[in-house]
Amino acid sequence: MIRVIAIRCGFVAALALSVLILFSTSAVSFGAPRTPQAADSSKTWVAPDPATIPAGPLGDSIRLGIQVFNETPKYAERYVGNKLSCTHCHIDGGTVSKGMPMVGLPGIFPMYRDREKSVITFEERIQQCFQRSETGHRLPNDGPEMTGLVAYAQWLSKDQVTGRPFPGRGLVELPELNGDAAKGSEIYTEQCAVCHGADGAGKLPVAPALWGPNSYSDGAGMNQIAKMAAFVQHNMPQNQPDSLTPQEAYDVATYIHSKPHTVFVMKDHM
Template sequence: MGSRIALFSVAAAAAVLLSACTAPTTGPAPLKSPSPEGSTAVTFNPPSIDSVPNDENGKAIKLGYDLMNDTKKLLPNNVGNQLSCSSCHAQAGTVEKELSLVGVASVYPQYRDREAAISTLEDRVNQCLQRSMNGKPIPYDSTEMRAFSMYMSYISKGIPEGTNPPWRGQNVKIDVSNPNLQEGQKLYQQSCAACHGANGEGTPAGPAVWGPNSFNDGAGMANLSKMAAFVKVNMPKAPMGGENPGALTDAQARDVSAWILSHDRPHFPGKSKDFPKGRPQN
């Protein structure tokens, strides 16, 4: 526990340094209360990886960037499928509408309903490794964890602490009741299979979306509402099968997501403990 608290302090100090703040920090990172979306004027302008300082901090930031893109290669014992962080967080979390991580270091620590507890940025890294990548956590005091933290602090530069950036989350609400699996199957084969495989196994152009090499059932993407919102905003990435990027209807996003999630995928052992106080009412 002591090493975790110390690491949180390092992460918080890094975020402050990289945000050009001068106020000193002492002790564990304080709980941040995000302001309502849009209440603070912020712009989406993450710094380039080519602009990192040429020192030890820069080395850590670049390692964090590499870990985002080549997670399986760099953490072979901690990733249990063929996904990387960038499979969901496009271009190492720097694409505005694709689950961007820009500003995330300004939001955490934060209470999360799924765990009914305060989660730190480091907690979230390990939760993604265990769920989205169906793998194992990395030590909180490891070089890799520090690199993840430094990288996310770097791309959050200029975002004030406590600010909830307007691009965070999908900001899309879709009625996912009564999906039509037949229509979902048709749309998948027409506009998704070329990149994700006819059997969801993935190809060099796109990650696996079901089966042993995909995310497990404890991942956020295994929730129909979240997947449908992601698909609605981001898929397909290029014109495919008569569908253009960002042009899917709510019903199409719902149906194809339900079709994908109707298939087998790895089970997360701790899933039964999720939302111990119940899911929040939207």
């Protein structure tokens, strides 16, 4: 949580890169025990204290869910095709407003989705990220990995009001702009390559891949320029989020979009 509070509030200028890298390699960085709050403001929300994870099989399932979320290629190996973990996109274990949080999601599914033109369950939404964002495969809905992920999201949401979306859910949209890939290339070299590599292949455990075989597929939400721009604007550069203008976020997203991504063919991901 130190990282959430320090970085997301923007007091990071003084923090050395090495410190950031240290935090970035840790799993969900829960801080000292605090009182969980029902969130009406995402800024004051703190993740539940890990001490509230129950003992016994349910607690074991939640803990497995945390492991799957933070180290997906290791703990859900059979269902993942690249080197991305959920937490690489769903920031800090899915606990950060505007960083696609998991908080509150179990209480708002099933929901209607335009892409599928049907009502889908929470599990089905997770399957889609396995197929498209993890370039992997569907996993059994009643298997330990899926059950753990749902149990974890449920535990994160235990003080939320059912049916009410968490503030800063999903990607907070930016105005629609046209990105310039050439300008994006300069921004990338100056502000992103230090962590993600000039070749976009990432430098784990410092930072994940942005293109190439170890990144998301071209069927993933992150492959849409507007979505990536919104993600980047609020979450990147990791050591200085909210520092790019919306136009710069579009430029760099357009540049990354122009790079090769695994081609998504649904039948290969069932």
